[in-house]
Amino acid sequence: MSAVTREAVEACLRQFTDPHLDQDPVSAGCLREVDIQGARVSVRLELGYAAGLFKNGWAQMLQMALENLDGVDSAQVKVDCVIDSHQGxxxxxxxxxxxxxxxxxxxxxxxxxxxxxxxLALALAREGARVGMLDADIYGPSQGIMFGIAEGTRPQVKDQKWFVPLEAHGVQVMSMAFLTDDNTPMVWRGPMVSGALLQLITQTAWNDLDYLVVDMPPGTGDIQLTLAQKVPVAGSVIVTTPQDLALLDAKKGVEMFRKVHIPVLGVVENMAVHICSNCGHAEHLFGEGGGEKLAAQYGVELLASLPLSMAIRMQADDGKPTTVADPESQIAMIYQDLARKVGARIARAGEPAMPSIEISED
Known part of the structure; x- marks a missing residue:
């Protein structure tokens, strides 16, 4: 029986690709410790993204591979998730x-x-991260309803300076809807909206968050530019449908984030296919392959493709989105994979030196 070497252990680990980092754990820099005691091998990996539902299966797969190595009687693989700050x-x-x-x-x-x-926020929380949700859609806030927060609920004020975010399903939530009457429209000009957004972000007492998910308003206007200039955004996710009109506008969103030097982590395609609940027939009501084409055109990844499903709509309206209403469903698993991929893309990006923001007229 030959002696086990660190090189043999690393070579074994290199045969497996982390599906979220698209790299093997050694090349991705996840390997932290290798301890070889005769025929016993202990390995510790560190993932830079939230992966609570993935890490045990990943560890078991690598352990089985190591135990098949010549000279190894037993192996132990420990996988930790350590989320660092990545400022854009x-x-x-x-x-x-x-x-x-x-x-x-x-x-x-x-x-x-x-x-x-x-x-996405709820899926990140299920993976073990500390997560916040900021509803930045000042004109049409909807996250309060989606998180099942009762109308008229107000945040507490701390030290006469900070809003204490509300908590629902394990996520810290803040929205303009918590500060106004649900039936009163926000008839504000751009500077007022930008000021309100900055107050919401900077005067909310976020409690030790790994990720703050910001639900942006549609378009490429004042709120988007304010966020880009005043908030250290680690990355953006573009949501679209396969429809040509939606893709046209989604392209503008990608271009906007690139102009303000915020990484585009990838594209999420909604309403990609409708499956008849009676006969099972699949139909692409809004076109086919649009999200994939958009991602390919801009050299980013198609992070997820979700069906046109009545369950997604009903569960969101009921204040329990799919990820918590039916966590073992196929759709919920797509959201979990999306959450891990988004976290992994941020971790993989590291902390690149970003150029200064320049807003041009073209």
């Missing part, structure tokens, strides 16, 4: 109590952006 724009100060800010945006309304943002 170097000149923008960090947010107190927040490690990473994720902007969820769309070029146009009605594509399921808010539903995606809510399920």
């Amino acid at each position: 724009q170097a000149q923008v100060p960090a947010l107190a109590g927040v490690k990473n800010v994720i902007a969820v945006a769309s070029g146009k309304g009605g594509v399921g952006k808010s539903t995606t943002a809510a399920n």
